[in-house]
Amino acid sequence: MSNTEDTVSSNISEEDGKIDFNDRSETYYRLNRLNANLMERNYSLMMEKAELEKKYRELSGTLNEMKKKNSKLISELKHFRTPPHVVGEVIETLDGDRVIVKNGIGHYYVVKNLKDEQNLDDCELTVGKRVMMDYKNLNIVGVLPPSRDPIVSCAQVIERPVATYRDIGGLEEQIEEIRETVELPLTNPELYENVGIDPPKGILLVGPPGNGKTLLARAVANKTHAVFIQLVGAELVQKFIGEGGRLVRELFQLAREKAPCLVFIDEIDAIGARRLGMDTSGDREVQRTLMQLLAEMDGFKPLDDVSIIAATNRPDILDKALLRPGRFDRIIEIPPPSTQGVRQIFDIHTRKMRLDWRIRKNLDEIAKMCEGFSGAEIKNTCTEAGMFTVRAGGKKVTMAHFIQAVKKVQKKRDGEDRKVLDSEKSKIYL
Ligand SMILES: Nc1ncnc2c1ncn2[C@@H]1O[C@H](COP(=O)(O)OP(=O)(O)O)[C@@H](O)[C@H]1O
Ligand SMILES: [Mg+2]
DSSP, X not given: OHHHHHHHHHHHHHHHSOOOGGGHHHHHHHHHHHHHHHHHHHHHHHHHHHHHHHHHHHHHHHHHHHHHHHHHHHHHHHHHHSOOOEEEEEEEEETTTEEEEEXXXXXXXXXXXXXXXXXXXXXXXXXXXXXXXXXXXXXXXXXXXXXXXXXXXXXXXXXXXXXXXGGOOSOHXXXXXXXXXXXXXXXXXHHHHHHTOOOOOEEXXXXXXXXXXXXXXXXXXXHHTOXXXXXXXXXXXXXXXXXXXXXXXXXXXXXXXXXXXXXXXXSTHHHHBOOOSOXXXXXXXXXXXXXXXXXXXXOSSOOTTEEEEEEESOGGGBOHHHHSTTSSOEEEEOOOOOHHHHHHHHHHHHTTSOBXXXXXXXXXXXXXXXXXXXXXXXXXXXXXXXXXXXXXXXXXXOHHHHHXXXXXXXXXXXXXXXXXXXXXXXXXXX
């Protein structure tokens, strides 16, 4: 730049002085050169400009992106800064758009019913509704759905279990008994009404583990088209006082809502055990949960269309109160399968397996080897035989695989037996 200015200024100073007409051609030549220089300079500056413009466009694109990111982060930050809402329950509605609400820790407040201003659509604030309140001024800002989470977290609601009576081997008598006591009252209640008796409400399935107690309960629910609510007794044992009782209450409320339905409490000995001398506060809480269960079964409200099945493998330690008539008064024993039962269970579990044709003839023999196995162990044997086949790369299960599987399950079983004997618990399973 400065170079060009110098040339121009020197030229002008020359012109300012005397004009040399003789040297015209030289001036012309110099001006021409200057012009060429300037044009070249102009060209390079234009190129520079184009490049800068390109850069500018790029940077403004990045800037836009950054702005977007920034506003997103600001909104996120705002979200983090919003205070939590307090959950409350409407206790009473007062005149003049005011309501009394109770918060989680039992404090009562009179607050303004902000329904109109907040556009809480069609959710009218009636007594018992769960509401969301502002953290600072406790105004109602929203209506919540009724609480049912605690029970959902401890019980499993199955609309229609898949097991059927056909999947149970060797328990014909027990199936017959359970049909009489659970299925018929749910499907044909008039039979009992005609005779004028109340069918039994509760049934207790007892027997060693893995012999089909859970399976039987599921099969009944399938046959009766009843909703099946399954939970494990241990889930009712809660940390805080009163929680277990509340769970039982909510469980029965759910059962009444879903009726006809079948409540299945597995391993009921967790809450139904007799008191054994020591009496800690934990034991008392378990007792209270049991009392609530008994009260619900006796029923301040009738338990129409709700049957209760419980299962345990420790009937010896159950509280007598549970077994009183009107509660779990029907006790059905589910024994380990007989020789014939073992054969039937084998048939059930090999139904879908691809077997070598010779096995079908020899299933009796395999069944004989498995005498004393529980239903679950027989199922395990079939699975193991399949596993051996897969490992050997075969497509059909052969006799050798079955024998290997039986030996494996037997070995595991012997090991467990010894463990039980060692710890002198041989009387656990009646
Ligand atoms: N009598 C039976 N017939 C067919 N399968 C059975 C039988 N008993 C047990 N099983 C198999 O063992 C598994 C476990 O049985 P389960 O009913 O859960 O035993 P539990 O008596 O401990 O509740 C079942 O899913 C089923 O596959
Ligand atoms: Mg079970």
